[in-house]
Amino acid sequence: MTTVAKETKCLFCSLCCPMAVEIPAHGEPMVEFVDQDPVTQGRLCYRGHFVPELLNHPRRLTSGRVRKEQKLVPCSPDVALETVASALKTAIREQTLIFIDGNMACEDIGAGLAFAREVLPGCRAVVWMPPDDEQVLAGIADVHSPATKMENLSGSDLVLAIGDPFAGQPVIAKSVLDAKEAARGNQLIVIDTVRGKTARFATIHLQPRLGMDLAAVAALASGLGIDVSDIVKCDAKVLPDSAGIDASGVAEVVEAVKSARAPVVVLSMSAGKHANIRQIACIAARIALKCGSLLPLLTYGNAVGAWSFARANGALTTAEAMAALRDRQVNTILSVGAPIADAVPQTWLQVCLNRMSFVASAMPMPSGIDQYAHVSLPLGYWFESDGNAVDGVGNTTELHEMLPPPRGALRVSELFERLGSTITGTAFSSEEDGIPAMSGLKETASRLPVAMAGKAPDPIILLRADGAGFAEGSIMRQCRWSRVMEHCPSVWVNPADAKASCVNDKDTVTVRTEQGSAQARVNVTNDVPAGCVAVSPNFPKTTALLDCSVDEEGQSIEFVPTEATLTRIEQEEGVYADNQ
């Protein structure tokens, strides 16, 4: 046997970069670069290199596990499947919630929704997505602004980046920088609350106050003559003041956008750094509709496909599912691939999960939900089955199997089919016809008007930073490279705040918020403005410090910047032990 190279698309973000994995007859699989691709020319960000490691990761689950005497004890997958099937069969349907992870092939998501619809009619299903993805998609859904692809960026003379695309989706960097350097006068304008990776390259950086990003984007829209009164309940004239930015700066950006030949709005917002993501996304889409085109960048590679499937099948949104958990409408959970306890590690969710009468999880590797699960099933990754995904601008792309799942682990569609057959006693097939178009969206969902207070926050505010972290929770933390590169969480502090809090660079501190406390190492930097500290996003312990807020109606879910205090601790106590 010789080395085999297999190509697929990377689903670690919505750019869906082509990638290949070389699988030798003997030895470790290795990433190979698809350099004939005209757009990426083989470029990959750090996440793409995780795929070979995950294929043969020593912690991969290959057996079922059933809880006995407070511990998950290994058992055969068949026994685990039987246990889950009998629990789901007897559970009250209206109080049963099925989480289906959105970052899988559309066929797998369709299988999960078909299982919920046909095998357990009356139960509720949710296609789980990161809160920021869901809010962005809800915001842009009904605006119908023209979408653009990454390859079209090179023809743009103005890129308006809202957020920090170079941090979340680094592969876009070359296209953006090429566009900026193509001709003298081309511009890269960035709207971001902190001076992130993209802002360092900006010709103009509008830096609104924390929590006031919406005011800055609304001020720009108003300057362009776009009506945003249904979103921002505030006099347009005071918007720059509310945002804490100079009105002349806004005017300069307005003039640049108006005079640009082909402006592109690039939307990349990480949760916890921006407030009111849905409203910002909606206004950004309106700007794109009026002036140019939109390139939304999302955390999940198949976020658009997942969103389309969910809406077409009447599935709950992540926000609605979280609201149902919070309001005690659920007592049985089947979670397939969804890292809910890692990505939303807040105390209130732990309380909700603790009071469930039955929790079954299916994951490729041990994860945060294990401590609440009664049964655990071994699952395959998205690169272990064939299928289709929809990238950030709505193009369908093919996914190919790199290797079959390890012996014992189940493909997602196989898991639902076997569960369905066991519950119904007859063969259950989950095959869906095609992928629904992005339709059936809730027209009213994207509004949610916000009143602007126009007041700057006084205390130190905590938010999530744009470090190497991205796919927080299980995958990121279980890959060796990320553990070597960032073995303990860090907290970015402005020099002025460091001086006021009596902390120095490399000190270990306790970061406290209303949500709890965590230890982190200080990184004194001017990248965060005074009055603001930022924590690494890929540590569940620090993400848990943010306020994860779900509104009353379950319309929106957001990580909200939160008040924080820093306390320096002695080095002996402060050594971070990452024993996960």
Added chain:
Amino acid sequence: MQTINKRVVLDVDRCVGCRSCSSACFYGHNGMPNVSYSEFVEGTMPMICRQCPEAACMDACPSGALKKSEEGAVVRSLMLCWGCHSCAYACPFGVLSEDLTRRQVAKCDLDIERTSVGKLPRCVATCPAGALQFVEVEDVERNNLLLISGRTLGRSAYRRR
């Protein structure tokens, strides 16, 4: 063996500090990243070995672990390196650093397995911003690429504001 007359250089005007080169190098070298990083006011940037013709690190190594390969790269033998850090102290450009997991000094080998068959080194192939380039040694001077510790510096004044 064919001598490799190319070097990895970094265009600082393009590096976004995403550390993808480190990830590529880490997995390409069995869990030992040969790309170290330095924190600047402008962010994090990789430190790339410039494969000096008269390498101070090689002269300083007491165990003979560093030697020049037939392809022209200064490479380190994992078997001989005992992690004394003499090479790291000797390197005038500060690009050698201790590996956190193995307590040995990581050293760029120009990804010889790939470059010897005409492919790009992993760090260059993966670089999302196009900041890392694999260029002929002669081209460095011909194209006015100013090299400092394996870096190319400012070719266009208006690239960054």
